[in-house]
Amino acid sequence: MKIYSYRDLSQQKIEEICSRQIADDNLVETRVKDIIATVKTEGDTALLTFASQFDKVNLERLYIGKEELETLAKAIPQSVKNAIDIAYQNIYKFHEAQLQTEAKIETMPGVNCWREARAIERVGLYIPGGTAVLPSTFLMLGIPAKIAGCNEIVVCSPPQNDGKVNTYLAYVATLLGIEKIYLVGGAQAVAAMAYGTATLPKVSKIFGPGNRYVTEAKKQVQNIVAIDIPAGPSEVLVIADETADPNFVAADLLAQAEHGTDSQAILVSTSQTMINATLAAIEQQLANLPRKDIATEAIANSYAVLAETLEEAMIFSNAYAPEHLILATENFEKLIPSIVNAGSVFLGNLTPESAGDYASGTNHTLPTSGFAKAFSGVSVDTFLKKITFQHLSQQGLTNIGQTVENLAEAEGLQAHKNAITIRLAKIKNPSI
C-alpha cells in the first residue's frame, strides 16, 4: 500500500488516484463489445459457448426451474437459512418504508399536479458469481423489486461447474417467489437481458453489480435498455483518527479487498501512527484469509493518505466519492454535514461495513468508480417510474390560460397556443 501526504499531492495526482483507471481498461471494453455483438447475432448458442469458455461448464439447459430450485434450497444448513431470513426481514423493513405516496399540489387555483409511481414491468437482475457466490446481492435486488411490484423478474447468475446454481441462491429464489434462474454470467448475461434470446426474455432495465466485464457491458447497452447504476468492483474509504482501532480499520479494508484484485481499500488518517499500526494489522490479518492472494493484490493497488485534519480528510473523500465511507472516529457526528459524495456511510468504530453488506437493512448495490458523485445506491425507487398527472378545472384553465398562450406565442408555436385559445373560447361561449 502506497502512502501519500495529502498536502504533497498535486491536483493532477489526486485526479489520477480518483480515476481508478486500470491499465487494461481498453482491452475489457473491446472484449465486451465482441461478446455483446456475438450474443446479439447468435443468441442462446453464444450463451452456451461463453459458459463453456468463461465458466468452464457445458450446459444442457440455460436455466434452473422452480422444482429444482426448491430441491436445491432444501440443502442449505439451518444456520445459513436463519441468517438469510433475518437479513431478508431487515432489508424488507428498510426498503418497505421507501414506498411513499406524494401529495397532490395545487399550483394555481384549479390547477392540480401530482406524481404516481408505477413499477417497471419486466426487470433483469444480475447476481455475481465469478469468484464468490453472493446470495446477499440476490436479496438486495430481489426485495426492492418485489416491494416495487415488478411483474416479471428475470434473474441471471454464472453457472457453477456442475451446471447448477448455488443452494443459497436457490433458497433466496424460493423466499422471493422467483421461479427460474438463468445460468448466464458476465457481459453475455447483460447482452442477453438487453437484446433477449430465444430462451431469455429482453428486459426494460438491468440491475446489479459485477466485475469490470459486467459493468462495462451495462455501460455499452445503455442505448437500448435502462440500467440501475454503475456498480463495479467494490471499494471502501476509511477516515480514521487517533480514536480508531487499527485492527478494526484493517479488517474493514480487507473486507472489501477480498472481493477482487481490482477492489480498492483507501485509508485516510490524521495520524501517521494509526497508518503504521493499520498496515501492520493488515499484514497480520491477511495471513489467515482464505482469499489472501486476491486481498493482497487489491491492497497492493490501494493506498493510505495522511491528512492534517479530519476536514482535510473529508475534502479528499468527497473528491474520491467512495462506494463505502467509514468514519472510524468517535467524532463522526461533526463530519456528517460535510459528506457530499459517498454511496453508503458507516458511522463510528462499532459499525463495520460488513453489516451493511449483509443484514442491517440498507442496500449494498452501490455506485463505484466515483459515480457516487451523481448516483444513489439501489432502492425501491430504482424499480419505479414516477408518472406525473395533472387536471385543470374550468377555473384552472382560466387562471393559467393567458400564461400558456403568451409563452407559446413567444416560442412561435401557434398550435400550442390554439389548444388553450379554443378551450377558453368555449368556456366564454358554450354554444360554439
Ligand SMILES: NC(=O)c1ccc[n+]([C@@H]2O[C@H](COP(=O)([O-])OP(=O)(O)OC[C@H]3O[C@@H](n4cnc5c(N)ncnc54)[C@H](O)[C@@H]3O)[C@@H](O)[C@H]2O)c1
Ligand atoms: N458495487 C457493488 O454494489 C457491488 C456489490 C457486490 C459485488 N460487487 C463486485 O462484483 C464483482 C463480482 O465479480 P466476480 O468476478 O466475482 O463475478 P461476476 O459474476 O461479476 O463475473 C463473473 C463473470 O465474468 C466473466 N469473465 C470473467 N473473466 C472474463 C474474461 N477474461 N473475459 C470475459 N469475461 C470474463 C465470466 O462470464 C464470468 O461468468 C466484484 O468485483 C465485487 O467487488 C460490487
Ligand SMILES: N[C@H](CO)Cc1c[nH]c[nH+]1
Ligand atoms: N461489498 C459488496 C458491495 O461492494 C457487497 C457484498 C456482498 N457480499 C459481501 N459484500
Ligand SMILES: [Zn+2]
Ligand atoms: Zn462486501
